[in-house]
Amino acid sequence: xxxxxxxxxxxxxxxxxxxxxxxxxxxHYNELIIVANGKVQRGxxxxxxxxxxxxxxxxxxxxxxTTDLTKKGIRQATEIAFKVGKASSKHVPTPVKxxxxxxxxxxxxxxxxxxxxxxxxxxxxxxxxxxxxxxxxSKKIVRGLAEYTGIKIHKVFVNNDGAKIRFFxxxxxxxxxxxxxxxxxxxxxxxxxxxxxxxxxxxxNDMEKIGSEVGRKAESLLKAKAAKTEKDATVIVDNDYAxxxxxxxxxxxxxxxxxxxxxxxxxxxxxxxxxxxxxIGSDYFTAYDDPAIPGTLGYxxxxxxxxxxxxxxxxxxxVLKGHMHSRETAAxxxxxxxxxxxxxxxEYIPLIRMSNTFFGEGNWKKEELIxxxxxxxxxxxxxxxxxxxKRYNWTISAQEAYEIKNGELTTHLRDVALTSIAPKFFKxxxxxxxxxxxxxxxxxxxxxxxxxxxxxxxxxxxxxxxTILGVK
Amino acid sequence: xASILTSFKETGDAILxxxxxxxxxxxxxxxxxxxVLTIRLVNNAVFESKGVHDIGVGLRVIKGNMLxxxxxxxxxxxxxxxxxxxxVSTAKARKLPCKYSFPKLGKMPKVAGIYDKxxxxxxxxxxxxxxxxxxxxxxxxxxxxxxxxxxxxVVNYETLxxxxxxxxxxxxxxxxxxxxxxxxxxxxxxxxxxxATAGRSIKELKPKNIGEKAAEMAVSGLKSQKLKEDTYTVxxxxxxxxxxxxxxSYLVSPMIAKLYFPxxxxxxxxxxxxxxxxxIDDPLMPNGVGSAPxxxxxxxxxxxxxxxxxxxxxxxxxxxxxxxxxxxxxxxxVRASFAVGVSAFPGKNYNGEPIPVPRNPYFKPGKWKREExxxxxxxxxxxxxxxxxxxxxxxxxxxxSVLRMGLYAVKNGEIAGALKKSRLLDNLLNxxxxxxxxxxxxxxxxxxxxxxxxxVIRTKAHVAPID
Numbered sequence: 003x004x005x006x007x008x009x010x011x012x013x014x015x016x017x018x019x020x021x022x023x024x025x026x027x028x029x030h031y032n033e034l035i036i037v038a039n040g041k042v043q044r045g046x047x048x049x050x051x052x053x054x055x056x057x058x059x060x061x062x063x064x065x066x067x068t069t070d071l072t073k074k075g076i077r078q079a080t081e082i083a084f085k086v087g088k089a090s091s092k093h094v095p096t097p098v099k100x101x102x103x104x105x106x107x108x109x110x111x112x113x114x115x116x117x118x119x120x121x122x123x124x125x126x127x128x129x130x131x132x133x134x135x136x137x138x139x140s141k142k143i144v145r146g147l148a149e150y151t152g153i154k155i156h157k158v159f160v161n162n163d164g165a166k167i168r169f170f171x172x173x174x175x176x177x178x179x180x181x182x183x184x185x186x187x188x189x190x191x192x193x194x195x196x197x198x199x200x201x202x203x204x205x206x207n208d209m210e211k212i213g214s215e216v217g218r219k220a221e222s223l224l225k226a227k228a229a230k231t232e233k234d235a236t237v238i239v240d241n242d243y244a245x246x247x248x249x250x251x252x253x254x255x256x257x258x259x260x261x262x263x264x265x266x267x268x269x270x271x272x273x274x275x276x277x278x279x280x281x282i283g284s285d286y287f288t289a290y291d292d293p294a295i296p297g298t299l300g301y302x303x304x305x306x307x308x309x310x311x312x313x314x315x316x317x318x319x320x321v322l323k324g325h326m327h328s329r330e331t332a333a334x335x336x337x338x339x340x341x342x343x344x345x346x347x348x349e350y351i352p353l354i355r356m357s358n359t360f361f362g363e364g365n366w367k368k369e370e371l372i373x374x375x376x377x378x379x380x381x382x383x384x385x386x387x388x389x390x391x392k393r394y395n396w397t398i399s400a401q402e403a404y405e406i407k408n409g410e411l412t413t414h415l416r417d418v419a420l421t422s423i424a425p426k427f428f429k430x431x432x433x434x435x436x437x438x439x440x441x442x443x444x445x446x447x448x449x450x451x452x453x454x455x456x457x458x459x460x461x462x463x464x465x466x467x468x469t470i471l472g473v474k
Numbered sequence: 475x476a477s478i479l480t481s482f483k484e485t486g487d488a489i490l491x492x493x494x495x496x497x498x499x500x501x502x503x504x505x506x507x508x509x510v511l512t513i514r515l516v517n518n519a520v521f522e523s524k525g526v527h528d529i530g531v532g533l534r535v536i537k538g539n540m541l542x543x544x545x546x547x548x549x550x551x552x553x554x555x556x557x558x559x560x561x562v563s564t565a566k567a568r569k570l571p572c573k574y575s576f577p578k579l580g581k582m583p584k585v586a587g588i589y590d591k592x593x594x595x596x597x598x599x600x601x602x603x604x605x606x607x608x609x610x611x612x613x614x615x616x617x618x619x620x621x622x623x624x625x626x627x628v629v630n631y632e633t634l635x636x637x638x639x640x641x642x643x644x645x646x647x648x649x650x651x652x653x654x655x656x657x658x659x660x661x662x663x664x665x666x667x668x669x670a671t672a673g674r675s676i677k678e679l680k681p682k683n684i685g686e687k688a689a690e691m692a693v694s695g696l697k698s699q700k701l702k703e704d705t706y707t708v709x710x711x712x713x714x715x716x717x718x719x720x721x722x723s724y725l726v727s728p729m730i731a732k733l734y735f736p737x738x739x740x741x742x743x744x745x746x747x748x749x750x751x752x753x754i755d756d757p758l759m760p761n762g763v764g765s766a767p768x769x770x771x772x773x774x775x776x777x778x779x780x781x782x783x784x785x786x787x788x789x790x791x792x793x794x795x796x797x798x799x800x801x802x803x804x805x806x807x808v809r810a811s812f813a814v815g816v817s818a819f820p821g822k823n824y825n826g827e828p829i830p831v832p833r834n835p836y837f838k839p840g841k842w843k844r845e846e847x848x849x850x851x852x853x854x855x856x857x858x859x860x861x862x863x864x865x866x867x868x869x870x871x872x873x874x875s876v877l878r879m880g881l882y883a884v885k886n887g888e889i890a891g892a893l894k895k896s897r898l899l900d901n902l903l904n905x906x907x908x909x910x911x912x913x914x915x916x917x918x919x920x921x922x923x924x925x926x927x928x929x930v931i932r933t934k935a936h937v938a939p940i941d
Binding site: 030032034036038039041042043044046047048049050051052062063065066067068069070079082083085086087089090092093094095096122123124125127128131145147151153155181188190262263264266267268346347349350351386388389391395399444445450451452454455456 | 510511512513514515516517518519520521522523524525526527528529530541542543544545546547548553556557560561563564565566567568569571598599601602606609621623624625627653654655657666668729732733736798811812813814815816819820825826827861862864866869870874876878895897922923940
């Protein structure tokens with residue numbers, strides 16, 4: 003039924019004169035539970051289904067979404083999508099052209115061992131209350147917070163090139179956060195566990211144990227020493243910190259719309275625009291974006307333009323190799339489209355987004371990195387980013403750090419941030435471990451209206467040089 | 475076009491009937507029709523025009539001491555049954571720590587200037603022309619302008635709250651948000667400027683004004699000096715003042731304070747700002763960007779003082795958080811979704827339970843004219859834009875923003891030239907406690923979906939250059 007309606011939209015827009023049209027039917031099931039200090043703050047189930055119709059008319063984009071899934075509703079929405087595209091075309095001096103993409107007819111599913119709806123909401127709620135309780139490892143924990151999101155999406159994509167793609171996805175994640183206090187000192191620690199693949203991840207991981215670990219970490223930060231500012235220090239960043247680092251200073255600037263200045267008014271631009279082929283970092287610096295990794299939050303096989311997903315090589319041995327593309331930006335750059343387009347729901351037009359962006363592997367072991375450091379810092383777990391609009395000057399705080407002296411972890415540090423200039427840091431990367439980990443990042447924002455999307459990010463442990471900032 | 479509210483009433487009544495049949499003590503249906511037309515401008519051209527028509531219902535139910543919530547965009551009879559069942563299933567383990575009941579019927583006030591038929595029925599062709607008018611005006615302002623990007627969002631919403639106590643509160647409104655970022659170039663020098671505003675009617679939308687202001691800021695920054703790191707007297711123009719206001723609005727929400735931003739939690743009755751700072755929430759303000767006769771659970775709107783001459787007088791409440799803390803609702807329920815993967819468009823949202831936040835907050839205007847604040851600043855900075863503003867430590871109040879454009883040195887009461895990109899790094903409480911001047915007029919300002927009425931404020935802040 004959905005496919006027929008989507009095909010009707012495509013056929014109708016084509017008849018009206020659209021040179022390109024795609025239609026996305028989506029059915030969303032979404033659960034949210036928030037528990038703070040033992041009290042349930044939110045416990046909701048949301049359902050939403052509808053269709054987004056995108057047209058290219060005289061080289062200009064038009065889009066309309068609707069929740070009216072009758073033939074009449076789809077006809078109306080299609081006509082609006084066509085009309086607004088046509089109205090826009092008056093002010094589009096360079097008509098949009100799309101790079102060719104092979105139309106696929108396929109259906110695929112995320113591997114799900116335990117369906118979200120097979121566990122009673124009540125039971126999930128009880129579990130999350132228990133995990134939150136575990137955050138309270140002592141009276142020093144003044145606030146515990148557990149936030150659970152579960153999503154199921156059934157998506158049907160069709161376009162007038164003949165693509166027909168059906169995708170069943172299921173994602174879930176839990177963030178656990180503990181705030182600790184002693185006297186005037188307050189600290190916090192948080193961790194997110196999540197994947198694509200239903201509810202099984204919470205059965206595979208010992209969530210109660212993770213809750214206790216988060217609580218104890220928050221407590222331990224009360225005893226940690228405040229970090230002191232140190233210019234150009236040797237730093238080893240762990241997988242979790244590398245995740246936010248790669249997200250902010252590799253992922254975002256790799257979005258081709260950003261490279262073209264199209265996000266200038268919102269998120270910003272990119273310092274490396276026009277530098278494809280140039281060496282911007284050391285030989286140890288490699289980065290990818292890869293949607294086709296099952297189990298990750300950024301998993302998909304086809305993007306929201308129907309393009310088959312593949313690993314995008316963004317940086318290879320320090321050389322800027324390529325960007326994340328839509329069919330439109332691929333045509334501008336004269337490259338193959340690489341499946342970078344996603345929309346959060348059918349109500350939004352797709353944008354170029356990260357899927358799973360991560361630093362590439364090296365051949366070191368974590369222990370070797372630490373052993374070989376005479377004086378430096380192990381920077382652990384992401385906190386807040388503050389990056390300039392060109393993704394050049396960056397400051398990212400960490401949840402904790404350890405001073406390394408003569409190859410050993412020594413003083414535990416709190417309130418620590420790293421700052422550097424992107425190319426300076428990239429050139430300073432001198433060693434990378436073998437094991438890459440991708441962690442969930444559920445709230446990446448882009449677009450107007452804003453689309454908050456879930457992605458995966460990560461990397462190995464990375465050694466480089468950056469300035470340590472004592473936050474306070 | 476006919477209002478959807480009649481069919482909403484039928485749907486809402488049907489939901490309440492199903493809930494009653496299933497033995498629930500109370501039910502509340504919040505029905506929304508939200509239309510958004512977005513014209514996005516990029517590289518001096520229209521990049522895309524996109525429309526959304528979002529229709530759906532959010533349902534809360536009470537059974538004994540349990541509360542549940544569910545929402546759906548499918549208003550078919552079968553789906554409504556499922557909606558009630560889902561709300562019941564969420565209620566099963568959610569036992570409330572206190573007795574809770576949905577709001578009772580109240581007298582609905584009227585608010586002028588929040589719905590404009592012309593804006594509601596604005597044809598897309600006309601919207602495209604209005605949006606592009608910002609680019610035209612910017613290009614016409616100076617030959618140095620090389621690029622423009624921006625957006626026009628036009629929103630038309632209708633909502634209806636129905637509950638078991640007989641509340642039947644409808645709300646209709648329109649608004650737009652319009653912004654433009656301009657880039658100026660002169661030789662190797664490149665500079666950006668931006669302007670953004672919002673309003674409730676078509677007559678408030680002045681594309682020429684927006685384009686010219688963005689271009690003027692961009693050109694003014696072409697010759698800029700590097701700032702010296704220091705603590706400065708800082709004049710926060712309208713847009714950055716909204717940046718500060720936005721965070722304070724979160725801090726006075728008992729829910730957000732408890733979950734995420736606890737900075738004010740222990741400060742009720744205490745001084746949190748200088749005596750120049752009074753924070754008012756007035757959802758009855760005619761033409762107010764956040765005004766409406768009722769809040770999002772049907773409680774009649776009222777004006778209230780939240781910070782009075784620097785002292786934190788109250789937190790704001792919806793009925794639920796009011797019940798938890800034995801307070802009355804202050805009519806501050808706002809439906810904003812916390813759920814990732816459901817829409818969060820400008821306008822109204824049925825996907826979430828209410829959150830208590832000020833609905834149309836503003837700093838009470840002071841006695842100073844904007845020009846006087848500048849004239850009476852011997853040495854300092856004028857900040858016209860914030861970017862990437864963050865409360866990096868929500869317990870301690872560490873606050874940062876990138877001053878990416880529109881930053882000027884002020885010397886002896888005059889603008890002494892533009893400054894290069896810098897970063898404000900201070901503490902939100904310090905910023906509030908150091909406010910020493912507030913201008914006398916409210917202007918609508920903001921960015922990226924977050925607009926409010928505000929005066930200009932002068933304070934002190936630590937600012938460092940960005941290399």
